[in-house]
Amino acid sequence: MVEHSDLLIDWSRAQFALTALYHWLFVPLTLGLTFIVAIMETIYVKTGDVWWKNTTKFWMGLLAINFAIGLATGIIMEFEFGTNWSNYSWIVGDIFGAPLAIEGLMAFFMESTFFAIMFFGWDKVSKRMHLTSTWLVAIGSNLSALWILVANGWMQHPVGMHFNPDTARNEMENFWAVFFNPNAVSKFLHTVSSGYVLASLFVIGVSAWYLLKKRDVLFAKRSILVASSFGLITSMFLLVSGDDSAFNVAQKQPMKLAAMEGLYEGEGRAGIIAFGLLKSEKEIGDKLDPFHFSFEIPNALSFLGYHSVDAFVPGIDDLVLGNKEHNIESVSSKMEKGKLAVQALHDYKKFKKEGNIEEAEKALAIFEKYQHVMGYGYLEKPEDAVPNVALTFYSFHTMVGLGSWFLLLFILTLYFTMTNVITEKKWLLYLMVMTVPMGYVAQEAGWIVAEAGRQPWAIQDLLPVGMATSNVEATSVMITFWLFAVLFTALLVAEIKIMLKQIKIGPEGEH
Numbered sequence: 001m002v003e004h005s006d007l008l009i010d011w012s013r014a015q016f017a018l019t020a021l022y023h024w025l026f027v028p029l030t031l032g033l034t035f036i037v038a039i040m041e042t043i044y045v046k047t048g049d050v051w052w053k054n055t056t057k058f059w060m061g062l063l064a065i066n067f068a069i070g071l072a073t074g075i076i077m078e079f080e081f082g083t084n085w086s087n088y089s090w091i092v093g094d095i096f097g098a099p100l101a102i103e104g105l106m107a108f109f110m111e112s113t114f115f116a117i118m119f120f121g122w123d124k125v126s127k128r129m130h131l132t133s134t135w136l137v138a139i140g141s142n143l144s145a146l147w148i149l150v151a152n153g154w155m156q157h158p159v160g161m162h163f164n165p166d167t168a169r170n171e172m173e174n175f176w177a178v179f180f181n182p183n184a185v186s187k188f189l190h191t192v193s194s195g196y197v198l199a200s201l202f203v204i205g206v207s208a209w210y211l212l213k214k215r216d217v218l219f220a221k222r223s224i225l226v227a228s229s230f231g232l233i234t235s236m237f238l239l240v241s242g243d244d245s246a247f248n249v250a251q252k253q254p255m256k257l258a259a260m261e262g263l264y265e266g267e268g269r270a271g272i273i274a275f276g277l278l279k280s281e282k283e284i285g286d287k288l289d290p291f292h293f294s295f296e297i298p299n300a301l302s303f304l305g306y307h308s309v310d311a312f313v314p315g316i317d318d319l320v321l322g323n324k325e326h327n328i329e330s331v332s333s334k335m336e337k338g339k340l341a342v343q344a345l346h347d348y349k350k351f352k353k354e355g356n357i358e359e360a361e362k363a364l365a366i367f368e369k370y371q372h373v374m375g376y377g378y379l380e381k382p383e384d385a386v387p388n389v390a391l392t393f394y395s396f397h398t399m400v401g402l403g404s405w406f407l408l409l410f411i412l413t414l415y416f417t418m419t420n421v422i423t424e425k426k427w428l429l430y431l432m433v434m435t436v437p438m439g440y441v442a443q444e445a446g447w448i449v450a451e452a453g454r455q456p457w458a459i460q461d462l463l464p465v466g467m468a469t470s471n472v473e474a475t476s477v478m479i480t481f482w483l484f485a486v487l488f489t490a491l492l493v494a495e496i497k498i499m500l501k502q503i504k505i506g507p508e509g510e511h
Contacts, residue, residue, distance in 0.1 A: 005466070007474040008469055008472070008473075008474040008477065009465060009466050009469055011474055011477040011478050011481060012084040012085065012465075012469045012470070012477055013465060014481055015080065015084060015477055015480060015481040015484065016077070016080055016084065016085070017451075018481060018484060018485060018488070019073060019076055019077045019080060019484060019488070020077060020447065020451070021444055021447070022073050022488040022491075022492065023070065023073035023074055023077055024443055024444060024447055025070075025440060025443075025444075025492065026066050026067075026069055026070025026073065026495070027070055027074070027145070027195065028194060028195030028198040028199070028443050029063075029066050029070075029195070029198060029199050029202055030063065030066055030067050030070055030141055030195075031141055031142055031145060031192050031195030031196065031199070032195045032196040032197070032198055032199020032200060032202075032230075032234075033059065033062070033063045033066070033199040033202070033203070034063065034134075034137050034138035034141050034142075035138045035196065035199075035230070036059065036199055036200070036203060036226060036227060036230055037056055037059050037060050037063055037134060037138075038131075038134045038135045038137075038138045039226055039230065040052060040055055040056040040059065040223075040226060041053075041056040041130070041131050041134050042131060043226075044056055044127075045127050045128065045131050051218075051219075052222075053122075054219075054507055054508075055219055055222065055223060055507060057122070057507075058219075058502075058506075058507035059203065059223070060118070060119065060134075061502055062206075062499060062502060062503075064115075064119055065495060065498050065499055065502070066495065066499075067115065069491050069492075069494065069495045072491060073488060073491070076484065078100065081096075083470060083472070084469060084470050084472070084477060085458075085468050085469060085470060086469075086470040086471075087467060087468050087469060087470065087471075088458050088459075088463065088468035088469075090168075090169065091168065091169055091170055091459075091463060091468075092154075092155075092169075092170050092459060092463075093169070094161075094169060094170065094171045094172050095154060095158075095160075095161050095170055095171070095172045095178060096151050096154065096155075098172060098175070098178075099147040099148070099150040099151045099154075099178070099179075100147065100148065100151055102147050103143075103144050103146075103147035103148055110136060110139075110140040110143070111136075111137055111140030111141050111143075111144060112140075114133040114134075114136040114137045114140065115137050117129070117130065117133040118130065118133045118134045118137050121133065142192055145188065145191065145192055145195075146188050146192075149184060149187050149188040149191055150178065150179055150181070150184045150188070152184070152187060152450075153181050153183040153184025153185070153187045153188070154178055154181060154183075154184065155454075155457075155458065155459050155460065156183045156187070156252070156253060156450075156454055156460055157181055157182070157183035157184075157248070157252045157253075157460060158170070158459050158460060158461075158462060159174075159177045159178060159181050160172060160173055160174035160175065160176070160177030160178040160181070161173055161174075161178070163371060165345055165348055165349070165364060165367060166349075166352075168345070170459075170462075182248050183248050183252060186241060186244040186245040186247075186248050187245065187450070189237075189241040189244070190238065190241035190242055190244070190245045190446075191446075193234050193237050193238045193241055194238055194403075194442070194443060194446060195443075196230065196231070196234035197231055197234050197235055197238055197403075197406055197439065198439040198440065198442075198443055199227075199230075200227040200228065200230050200231025200234065200410065201227075201231065201406060201409075201432075201435055201436055201438075201439040202227075202436055202439070203223055203224070203226070203227035204223070204224045204227045204228055204231070204413055204432050205432050205433045205434075205435060205436035206223075206436075206503055207219075207220035207221075207223040207224045207227070207432075208220070208224070208428075208429040208430075208432035208433050209433055209503070210506070211422065211423050211429055212426065212429050212430070212433070215506065216506050216507055216508060217423065219506075219507050219508070221417060221422065221423075224413060224417050224422065225414070225417050225418070228410050228413040228414040228417060229414060231406070231410040231413075232407070232410040232411060232414055235403070235406055235407040235410055236407070238403060239403075239407070242400075242403075243304065246304045246305060247304070247305060247306075247307065249305075250304075250305030250306060250313070252460070253453070253454060253460060254313075254314050254319060255316065255319050255385065255386065255387065256387065256392070256449075256453035256454055257301075257305055257313070258313075258314065258315050258316045258319060259316065259386070259387050259388075259389045259392040259393060259453055260392055260393060260396040260449060260453060261273055261301055261393070261396075262276065262278050262290050262291065262294075262389060262393045263290075263301070263313060263315040263316065264282065264284070264290050264315045264316045264317050265315045265317055265318070266312060266313055266314040266315040266317070266318040266323065266326070267312065267313065267315070268302065268310055268311065268312045268313075269298070269299045269302055269309055269310060270299070270301040270302045270305075270311075270312075270313040271296035271297050271298045271299060271300055271301055272296065272297045272300035272301045272304065273291070273294050273295070273296055273297075273393075273397070274294075274295045274296065274297055275294070275295055275397060275401075276291045276292075276293060276294025276295065277291060277292040277293055277294070278290055278291060278292070278389065278390050278393060278394075279291065279292055280390070284316060284317055284320050284321070284382075284383060284386065285317055285320075285321055301313050312326055314326065314328055316386055316389070319331070319385075320382050320383065320385060320386060321382075330382070331376065331379070331382035331385045332382050334373040334376040335376045335377060335379055335382065337370040337373050337376070337377075338370065338373045338374050338375060338376035338377025338378070338379070339377040340366060340370050340377070341366070341367050341369075341370035341371050341373065341374040341377055342374060342377040342378070343377075344363045344364070344366035344367035344370070345363075345367050345371075345374075347359070347360075347363035348360050348363040348364045348367060351363055372461065372462075373461060374462055375457065375459070375461050375462045375463050375464050375467075376461070378464050378466060378467050379456070379464060384456055384464075385456065387452055387453050387454065387455040387456070388452055388455065391448065391452050392448070392449055392452055392453040395445040395446075395448040395449045395452070396445070396449045396453075398441065398442065398445040399442050399445040399446045399449060402438050402439075402441060402442040402445075403442060405435070405438070406435070406438075406439070406442070409431065409432065409435055412428060413428065413432060416428060
């Protein structure tokens, strides 16, 4: 029974990860390209230059292809909450469902309605009405992301709710606490700004290809100017939002931060590992150096996580084994309390059903005392509280390293474009083209950090993924995993082929 359960959990996680990773290949380009298109159309309306209208329509065509295919994966992902994660949906439905419902009722319908006007209404509505529709599509797309990320942020830092022991459900008490959850706010700002960066990379990469082919030169130069300006501004904001995101992780998910940096022994004035190679044989509590080699930026992690270079940053050993000096409770202790909470909840329901109100109240008091660590009661051993350190560490450093390169690329691209020598810098044009797939790698790496880094939790500290799955056969999940893998791959191949065909045609028709 345990092996079957483990198999079900693994395949349920794999299927959701597959869907999320494929979905996120499409979403960030939509988030950023809608704003770039809106900026270009604004220039057209302000100047009356038809050339800008044609430029806008070209990028809008690529946006439409991406939007349509991204929609399919998003719908499937939301259905998976009911098919594969029904226990999770039952326990958190009152809270998790609210932002998703708002996303569907407000943001998605707003975005879809005005998308039709934006794409088909060029000669049917006034210029200003069309421009308004384009901006509303951009705003609607980002509002969709907002509500989804509010839901995800709550999973990382559950607030504004009360657990009802009679129904075994978390019920929302304060909508605004959920909405303004610091984790959700920083996650939204960091995620959407990363989408703006990816879209900027996409536009300058495609435009660089035209310059290398010596065709549509004016179109390419102007597109690069808009995209590199937008990309530079959003890259700088990405740094700021990343700092805020790391600060929130340090406060609410210290285990994730420790895994991001491969930090086992906590320390004050902790440094950030710029790059390093982890030792696979490293185990919790041993004195083995976690790295074969590493290069560290002194004091940076303490400042990043706590805004003080002197701050103590707990490591994996401290968080698992405990650290009395810094008042850090061990996982073993939390597991004991968590088991008391789980048993007390069981006893409360039993005594209440029997009509033994006095004993039910005693059990409820014990449950309320320890419910904040109830999730630990379902863990089998303390090491289960540690995410995959290597996956989290390398994903985080890949994301940061690529993000730094993107910032430098935007600076170089904007400078050479404004000095009108961009066509002479073929080395840079090739780099611009090659950086487009790197943007997608950075996007996926960021989500791996966010989701793999918080394991084993479906809801931080309250519900491990092992208790969140549906009661279905593992074989069913395995079959649908491979069906979705084939479907999503086919959609991705279709998008790439259609995109490449449209790019080859170009803004001025066949060449």
